[in-house]
Amino acid sequence: xxxxxxxxxxxxxxxxxxxxxxxxxxxxxxxxxxxxxxxxxxxxxxxxxxxxxxxxxxxxxxxxxxxxxxxxxxxxxxxxxxxxxxxxxxxxxxxxxxxxxxxxxxxxxxxxxxxxxxxxxxxxxxxxxxxxxxxxxxxxxxxxx
Amino acid sequence: xxxxxxxxxxxxxxxxxxxxxxxxxxxxxxxxxxxxxxxxxxxxxxxxxxxxxxxxxxxxxxxxxxxxxxxxxxxxxxxxxxxxxxxxxxxxxxxxxxxxxxxxxxxxxxxxxxxxxxxxxxx
Amino acid sequence: xxxxxxxxxxxxxxxxxxxxxxxxxxxxxxxxxxxxxxxxxxxxxxxxxxxxxxxxxxxxxxxxxxxxxxxxxxxxxxxxxxxxxxxxxxxxxxxxxxxxxxxxxxxxxxxxxxxxxxxxxxxxxxxxxxxxxxxxxxxxxxxxxxxxxxxxxxxxxxxxxxxxxxxxxxxxxxxxxxxxxxxxxxxxxxxxxxxxxxxxxxxxxxxxxxxxxxxxxxxxxxxxxxxxxxxxxxxxxxxxxxxxxxxxxxxxxxxxxxxxxxxxxxxxxxxxxxx
Numbered sequence: 001x002x003x004x005x006x007x008x009x010x011x012x013x014x015x016x017x018x019x020x021x022x023x024x025x026x027x028x029x030x031x032x033x034x035x036x037x038x039x040x041x042x043x044x045x046x047x048x049x050x051x052x053x054x055x056x057x058x059x060x061x062x063x064x065x066x067x068x069x070x071x072x073x074x075x076x077x078x079x080x081x082x083x084x085x086x087x088x089x090x091x092x093x094x095x096x097x098x099x100x101x102x103x104x105x106x107x108x109x110x111x112x113x114x115x116x117x118x119x120x121x122x123x124x125x126x127x128x129x130x131x132x133x134x135x136x137x138x139x140x141x142x143x144x145x
Numbered sequence: 146x147x148x149x150x151x152x153x154x155x156x157x158x159x160x161x162x163x164x165x166x167x168x169x170x171x172x173x174x175x176x177x178x179x180x181x182x183x184x185x186x187x188x189x190x191x192x193x194x195x196x197x198x199x200x201x202x203x204x205x206x207x208x209x210x211x212x213x214x215x216x217x218x219x220x221x222x223x224x225x226x227x228x229x230x231x232x233x234x235x236x237x238x239x240x241x242x243x244x245x246x247x248x249x250x251x252x253x254x255x256x257x258x259x260x261x262x263x264x265x266x267x268x
Numbered sequence: 269x270x271x272x273x274x275x276x277x278x279x280x281x282x283x284x285x286x287x288x289x290x291x292x293x294x295x296x297x298x299x300x301x302x303x304x305x306x307x308x309x310x311x312x313x314x315x316x317x318x319x320x321x322x323x324x325x326x327x328x329x330x331x332x333x334x335x336x337x338x339x340x341x342x343x344x345x346x347x348x349x350x351x352x353x354x355x356x357x358x359x360x361x362x363x364x365x366x367x368x369x370x371x372x373x374x375x376x377x378x379x380x381x382x383x384x385x386x387x388x389x390x391x392x393x394x395x396x397x398x399x400x401x402x403x404x405x406x407x408x409x410x411x412x413x414x415x416x417x418x419x420x421x422x423x424x425x426x427x428x429x430x431x432x433x434x435x436x437x438x439x440x441x442x443x444x445x446x447x448x449x450x451x452x453x454x455x456x457x458x459x460x461x462x463x464x465x466x467x468x469x470x471x472x473x474x475x476x477x478x479x480x481x482x483x484x485x486x487x488x489x490x491x492x493x494x495x496x497x498x499x500x501x502x503x504x505x506x507x508x509x510x511x512x513x514x515x516x517x518x519x520x521x522x523x524x525x526x527x528x529x530x531x532x533x534x535x536x537x538x539x540x541x542x543x
Contacts, residue, residue, distance in 0.1 A: 004288040005379060006372040012229070014369065014439020019344050021434075024485035028436065031482070032225060039218040046211070046250055050257035052198060055264060056191040063189050082166075089159055095483050097156070098506030104421040104458070107494025114499035115485045139174055149469075149512045152479040156509075228441045228480055236475075 034081040083132040087125040158217040165210040198261035211254040277303045284365040309349035325375035336428030341365040346430035367433040386449045395464035415460040422455035424493045431487030443476035447487035447497035454500040
């Protein structure tokens with residue numbers, strides 16, 4: 001037999017592609033994307049905040065640039081992805097340390113899995129994310145500072 | 146076993162970030178709860194910034210936060226890149242580069258925190 | 269609903285075809301199939317092969333969800349074709365494709381051999397340090413029902429590869445063992461009779477190992493046997509972290525002492541013989 005096989009690995013589509021998947025898989029995708037976004041923000045934040053060591057004048061110049069409404073919107077976006085990454089991260093810590101996946105049980109059809117064990121945690125985390133986003137949005141756009 | 150150590154500290158760093166970045170958010174965005182913003186203006190006004198830079202506790206948490214965030218972020222990035230299935234040589238090089246970049250950034254951030262503190266005492 | 273499914277339904281079946289001799293990439297072929305209530309996807313494939321296209325290839329053996337040969341993508345979700353009734357999935361169009369994240373041999377046949385290789389490499393059998401007892405067994409290793417429950421769920425794995433097809437990490441990472449082998453590694457690590465927990469832990473905790481699982485949870489959703497690989501993997505991570513901090517308390521089962529027959533007395537006497 002000719003050993004000519006087709007490589008059927010899904011590649012990056014397997015990570016990002018949609019399909020008839022469960023909610024947790026979409027949260028997995030979002031967790032990755034928000035993580036990368038936060039890392040990008042962090043790098044900018046380190047350099048921007050380090051300007052303070054040059055004294056008040058330089059700091060004033062940097063802050064004047066950041067007064068731009070684009071940065072205001074950017075700040076809100078960072079807050080949204082931070083809220084998601086943080087709360088989904090708490091959920092993942094509980095799960096990956098084996099605290100929220102339950103114990104092994106006899107599989108009886110219709111099968112229940114560890115996804116059912118962690119679902120209340122997921123719902124609570126996502127509700128808190130929504131609340132934080134609303135509160136953060138109010139604070140960012142209508143807050144006193 | 147090495148990967149277990151990397152990963153465990155990745156999780157610990159995540160928890161540290163949760164606590165300190167949570168505090169950071171309260172200090173920066175909810176000034177009414179904070180004792181770290183003595184001046185009435187915005188939290189980014191120089192008076193407030195200088196006060197926070199001089200505060201020993203905040204300077205210390207900044208440095209811890211910086212280290213935790215860099216480790217957590219770069220380990221996460223490394224995981225994502227490794228899962229794309231690059232060559233072994235690339236993986237080793239990438240790990241080394243991330244360590245170097247991480248340490249340099251940590252150096253910059255720490256220097257800024259210490260220099261800002263020194264600057265204030267000099268003024 | 270009941271009325272609708274009772275009469276014969278004509279549905280369109282799209283089957284991914286690939287012939288390594290002719291094709292360079294898979295193509296899709298369309299068939300029309302009369303579906304009756306209770307017809308499984310595998311029955312449908314047999315029907316098409318018998319009446320329409322004898323060249324179509326698929327793998328099957330037991331036809332009852334035990335052997336794990338006939339896993340395929342059924343309308344985009346990995347499942348056993350013998351275990352899935354067509355009318356449960358669709359009443360209009362059915363798309364069949366081979367399991368992804370494996371190499372494709374022909375049509376709907378994915379090459380599961382690499383997965384079996386990984387399973388072999390993880391030393392999935394009871395390993396003990398008391399070699400002498402293993403060579404010349406004197407008596408059994410005692411295990412309570414509770415200790416059995418710790419791993420019983422994960423023994424039901426039939427190695428069909430559905431979880432491997434659903435796993436996002438598997439899609440790119442060729443070194444990742446995959447949900448099924450990792451779950452099987454935990455099955456033996458959780459076994460109170462096993463003594464090789466640390467060795468197996470080192471195997472799975474390597475780079476591209478168990479920590480490349482980020483709980484997308486899809487493996488557990490699609491498992492046709494309810495094995496829940498995602499749970500096994502998280503429990504194994506817990507054990508690994510505990511043993512990293514030196515907190516793991518794994519007690520290896522000792523040899524059950526042979527009872528002395530001469531002094532043995534049953535708690536409840538057997539009733540006297542009647543004949």
